Amino acid sequence: MKRLLITGAAGFIGSNFAHYWLKQHPGDFVLAFDLLTYAGNRANLAALESHPDFLFVQGDINDTALVSTLLTEHTIDTLVHFAAESHVDRSITGPDVFIHTNVTGTHSLLKAARDCWLQGDGIPHRFHHISTDEVYGTLTLDEPPFHEELPYKPNSPYSASKAASDHLVRAYHHTYGLEVTTSNCSNNYGPFHFPEKLIPLCISNALRGKPLPIYGEGKNIRDWLHVEDHCRGIDLILNNGRLGENYNIGGNNEWTNIDIVTTICQLIDEQFANKSSYAERYPEAAAARGERSDSLITYVTDRAGHDLRYAIDASKINRELGYSPAYSFEQGILQTVRWYLDTPEWWEPLLDT
Ligand SMILES: NC(=O)c1ccc[n+]([C@@H]2O[C@H](COP(=O)([O-])OP(=O)(O)OC[C@H]3O[C@@H](n4cnc5c(N)ncnc54)[C@H](O)[C@@H]3O)[C@@H](O)[C@H]2O)c1
Numbered sequence: 001m002k003r004l005l006i007t008g009a010a011g012f013i014g015s016n017f018a019h020y021w022l023k024q025h026p027g028d029f030v031l032a033f034d035l036l037t038y039a040g041n042r043a044n045l046a047a048l049e050s051h052p053d054f055l056f057v058q059g060d061i062n063d064t065a066l067v068s069t070l071l072t073e074h075t076i077d078t079l080v081h082f083a084a085e086s087h088v089d090r091s092i093t094g095p096d097v098f099i100h101t102n103v104t105g106t107h108s109l110l111k112a113a114r115d116c117w118l119q120g121d122g123i124p125h126r127f128h129h130i131s132t133d134e135v136y137g138t139l140t141l142d143e144p145p146f147h148e149e150l151p152y153k154p155n156s157p158y159s160a161s162k163a164a165s166d167h168l169v170r171a172y173h174h175t176y177g178l179e180v181t182t183s184n185c186s187n188n189y190g191p192f193h194f195p196e197k198l199i200p201l202c203i204s205n206a207l208r209g210k211p212l213p214i215y216g217e218g219k220n221i222r223d224w225l226h227v228e229d230h231c232r233g234i235d236l237i238l239n240n241g242r243l244g245e246n247y248n249i250g251g252n253n254e255w256t257n258i259d260i261v262t263t264i265c266q267l268i269d270e271q272f273a274n275k276s277s278y279a280e281r282y283p284e285a286a287a288a289r290g291e292r293s294d295s296l297i298t299y300v301t302d303r304a305g306h307d308l309r310y311a312i313d314a315s316k317i318n319r320e321l322g323y324s325p326a327y328s329f330e331q332g333i334l335q336t337v338r339w340y341l342d343t344p345e346w347w348e349p350l351l352d353t
Contacts, residue, residue: 117179
């Protein structure tokens, strides 16, 4: 039985992971820890609040003393670290908080973990750090996907702050013997995704008849993975991953931004055609008038320093841990579009946050 502390547990992936873990590992304990910044939402965890093995604590990963106390008092043996500032655009307009949260905050957690788990003979533990494929930089159209042996070449303040945190995690393993693993994942999609990110922004704007902004020519390429498949990869690493190792997790599923948005538009149009109540619920949607949602696509000035392409070589986790995604993209994106259509009470209060 494991006793987990999940940082960033009220965010998109952290909350999905808390749901995933308690479903897959009955009897394990989950302490959900989150500062509840603009991106954190207690509603993501509402279904778990009455779970006997679940506890939510609001707090800051930079509060080393609080984290130490929680690790000790709740006899935590596994820390899964999702908490971060995660939006590249925000890192361009305001990088300071990215350094404070992603770099200093990760270091604060490492210090708390070292204090609690490495005193005397030490106790069995795991510190799993969630990172991103963006630390590897960018790819040309014909370069092979990112593998774990590549040097880090981060291009945005966000990816640079994540790269710095990855190095600190690695250093705490090599210097102090902290039992760490790190995963570098591609772009996630699925329920509870904050509506500032491409896929939920596109869905929520289409349902309100608002423009669907596409950077540049929409030719940037990302490798998309359903969030539950990310959670499954982390589960495998926690149980069987080698200490001190990085594992890339990806969907082998590259899409240009314009193709993703066009696909989502088609799915929305189909859903409206199949269910008349959507037109009543979302009267401002183009689809409610029988028009195409992709008529809302609007090209905007490209993001500064926009990486052209990310793609993940996930052969290491496949070979060592038997990982492959369970969702096809067709299943996963349809489920996601339907979730947003059927759960406006979750995303409407978050708009313009
Ligand atoms: N979303 C993706 O596609 C993706 C892909 C690869 C890796 N990642 C990584 O996964 C992790 C989670 O990403 P996400 O998309 O769920 O992010 P998110 O922005 O949805 O959630 C981040 C959470 O961290 C919390 N938080 C922020 N600062 C905090 C602090 N100082 N103390 C405690 N909690 C704090 C926020 O309140 C929020 O709940 C991040 O580390 C991110 O870099 C994300």
